[in-house]
Amino acid sequence: MADPSSSGRSSTTITDLDMDTLTRCASYLSIQDISNMAVSCKILNRVAYSDSVWQSFFRQEWQNVAPLWPNGSNQSSSMREAYLFRHTALRQFKYVDPLFRHIPTVGKRPHQILFDKNTILFSQGQSIRSLHIDDLIDGNISVANRGNHKARVTCMRLFSLNDTYLYQSDSGRDDNILVTSSSDHFIRLWSKGGSRCFKGHNAPVLTLSDKLLGDDTGKCFASGGEDGTVRLWSINCTGKRGQQALKATLYGHENVVSLMSVAGHKTSLLVSISNNGKVRIWDTTTASSCIRSSCCVGMTSVPIAPVGMKCHESLLYVAAGTSVTAIDLRTMNRAFTIVQKSKIHSFEFLPSKYSLCTGGTDSALLWDMRRVSDTLKVEPKAELEGHVGHVKLLHMDAHKVVTGGPDDLFVNVWESDSGAQTNSLICSAPDMGGCSAMAVDGCRIVTAGDDDRVNAVLRFRDFKTATCHVSSLVSEQSSAVSKFWGSASGSDSSSEESDFQI
Structure with a gap:
């Protein structure tokens, strides 16, 4: 049984x-x-x-x-x-034969570039333009002019539609919306259905929050500019010229508001900084009912003319003058300060690896954040040398650091752990200026510079299909293609360049 x-x-x-x-x-x-x-x-x-x-x-x-x-x-x-x-x-660009496209552009040099999945977004003066990567790879260029501001675009941000309910029928789509600010006093929200204009500032708008504020019941973004105000905008409101979108105007800064960042540990907290080094922390949950500066829940100051500011968890990192200061937003006490000899022109940090990078004059420095404090003088763990002029362009991810500047014909690539150089990519013609903007996404990079035939040029490289590793070639000095790898790479040779007028 x-x-x-x-x-x-x-x-x-x-x-x-x-x-x-x-x-x-x-x-x-x-x-x-x-x-x-x-x-x-x-x-x-x-x-x-x-x-x-x-x-x-x-x-x-x-x-x-x-x-x-x-x-x-x-x-x-x-x-x-x-x-x-x-x-x-x-992802460290250790190959000499990436897919390469040379794209001349008519007009001013692109000064801001973003990757939106398989689309390249860039601004030229007052215009917003886009370029589809699939078409670019196939040689069939599909360039769209998203539209124009009335003056120079000052800031571009991408926000996920998953964080909004702009389009209820498309709530399951993983799309992004583009928000731009301009010297024309306006903010524009761009989507596939067109654009909306938000008006409220009385002077050029210079910066936008890096993330959305609020919870699922109502998302908003922030803006700041030369009028010294911080304004909160509902991303879901409709209405002619966006009048209904303005949620609150926050006063308290006495100078131009130049940078903004949303706290990592509490998405209702917004940090803003003005050109005179005054830092304000705002609680946006009470913004609609606050009177003037009563929404300000914290204040501090840093050296004047800040060049970068980002939040991670409860820490705020501010680069200004010759130092990067980390401030605990819960207590407003300084956690640590990094000081270098020359002025800082850019900075990025990688919390997962406790690494921070600062761009100076002719070089960049890589720091280990676990070794820094206000009482101990710490040397950088690596110096990234070989630049020309100020290092104002800086990208950092888990694999690499990419550095460049407006006076340098090349952007340089470094290992994020050791600081060892892995590649050097040309982005502008000789005697025609350096790199005005760049965007990096995994194995892909886009740089903007000048060209001797047209006003400006975009250079797109995709390393995903590359096969010739740098270790398989003998390094040769050659300014015709790359100061690092020589003409053997062929990645930037004129025979492989595809010129497209847009």
């Missing part, structure tokens, strides 16, 4: 399957799933590290590309190491 307690039950588990079957099934999973498998049990850990699984990932990601291992050979190396080596090297 059968045991009733075993009725309908199976004693077979997934670990009873043979290794070939498990690896076959694992090849259909995502890398995140494989990472979870690796810490579940010893058997699934073996599956997660098997060569067949990582070979499948490699082929899916990079068809017709031969694996390259860190030591230059496949002996005693796994396919997992080959995958991770290429994944990291691509």
Whole structure:
């Protein structure tokens, strides 16, 4: 007689399957799933590290590309190491043959660039323009003029539609909306359905909040400008010329409001700073009922003429003068200060790696935030040398640091951990100025500069399909293509340039 307690039950588990079957099934999973498998049990850990699984990932990601291992050979190396080596090297631009497009533009030099997924957005004077990357790769340029302000565009921000309810029927779409400010006193919100104009400032609008404020019941963004006011705008309101969108006007600054950032630990807190170094923290939950400066819940000051400000969790980082100061927004006490000899022209930080980078004159400095304090003089862990002029353009992510400036013909690429240089990319013609703007997204980079044939030029590079690793070439000095890799790369050679007039 059968045991009733075993009725309908199976004693077979997934670990009873043979290794070939498990690896076959694992090849259909995502890398995140494989990472979870690796810490579940010893058997699934073996599956997660098997060569067949990582070979499948490699082929899916990079068809017709031969694996390259860190030591230059496949002996005693796994396919997992080959995958991770290429994944990291691509994001550090360690290849000399990226997909390259040279795009002349008519008008002023682009001074702001954003990646919006598969679209490049850039501003030229008072115009907002966009370029589709798929069309660019295929050689069929599709340039759209989103529209114009009446004066120079001063700031561009992208906000996710998932954080708003602008379009109820499209609530499931993962799209972004573009918000721009201008010297014409106006703010414009751009979407696929057109644009809306927000009016309220009495002088040029210089800056926008880097994130949306508020909770799901009502999102808003902030603006600041030469009139010394901070204004809050509902992103969901409609109405002619946006009159109904203005939620509050916050007073308290006595000078031009130049920078803004939303607190990381509390999205209702907005930090603003003026050119005279005065910092104000606003509680926007009470903004609609506050009188003049009563919404201000914290104040401090930093050296004049701040060049950068960002929040992470409860810390505020401000770069001004020759220092970067970290302030605890909960107590308004200074956590630490980094001081360098020359003036800071740009800064970025990477909290996940406790790294901070400052752009100075002719070089940039990489700092370890775990070693800094107000009582201990700390040397930077790396100096990123070889620049011309001020380093005003700076990008930093988990793999790389990209630096450039308006006087430098090249943008330089560095490893974010060690500060070792990995590449140098030309962005402007000789004697025609340097890099006016750049945007970096994973394996892709767009730079704006001057050209000897037209007013300005965009240079687009996509390293995803690159195959020639820098370690496979002998470094040669050549100013014709790259001061780093020489003409062997061919990445910027005139024979491969595709010129498009837009």
